[in-house]
Amino acid sequence: MESSTIKAPTDAGTRLRDHLARTKTGSWLDPWVKGALTALAGLIFVLLAYFLVKLFVEARPVFAAYGVWDFVSKVDWLPSQDTYGAGALVAGTVITSIVALIIGVPVAVATALFVTELAPVKLRGLISGTLELLAAVPSVVYGLWGFLFLAPKIKGLEQSFADTFSFIPFIGGEVSAANYFITGLILAIMIIPIVSAISREVMA
Numbered sequence: 001m002e003s004s005t006i007k008a009p010t011d012a013g014t015r016l017r018d019h020l021a022r023t024k025t026g027s028w029l030d031p032w033v034k035g036a037l038t039a040l041a042g043l044i045f046v047l048l049a050y051f052l053v054k055l056f057v058e059a060r061p062v063f064a065a066y067g068v069w070d071f072v073s074k075v076d077w078l079p080s081q082d083t084y085g086a087g088a089l090v091a092g093t094v095i096t097s098i099v100a101l102i103i104g105v106p107v108a109v110a111t112a113l114f115v116t117e118l119a120p121v122k123l124r125g126l127i128s129g130t131l132e133l134l135a136a137v138p139s140v141v142y143g144l145w146g147f148l149f150l151a152p153k154i155k156g157l158e159q160s161f162a163d164t165f166s167f168i169p170f171i172g173g174e175v176s177a178a179n180y181f182i183t184g185l186i187l188a189i190m191i192i193p194i195v196s197a198i199s200r201e202v203m204a
Helices: 002-022 024-064 068-073 087-118 121-134 139-164 182-201
Strands: none
Touching: 002 182, 024 068, 024 139, 068 087, 121 182, 139 182
């Protein structure tokens, strides 16, 4: 009974493909569809190249005035004084990315391992569906949720940690609402569904 149920869609799909192959529509339309899809796929690379060229052209005046190294290394960003240094932005991006990877990757890989190897079938589908839904949430939603809801909730915990381990360099003092840890934590929550999905594909 089960074999006939599983085989029926396959037979129907085979008959449909054979029918399309025998008809004139299937013979002359396929190359056009293939060409259109190939063109759309190539358009992605064209857009990426355009964005890179546009970014380079628009950034040339800044690099010509300050130099690439000065622009990247200086930390002062004062448009009112015509001073532009992206050092703080670059450092913040690197630090928060490292924090996100340290937190997110182990959780994502462990989740993927649990789903593929240990979870029951029903629970496996539930977790996989939830992760796919979370992966579709826009990043701006994660950001707003993190800074408006999550950050105030864990600020006290962060302050206690900072006071306890204030002897460690770069830890201690007053904890602000927006800091490297909370930003990295939000990024970690954001990347967990994507990293978990990729890990599941590798493990499957």
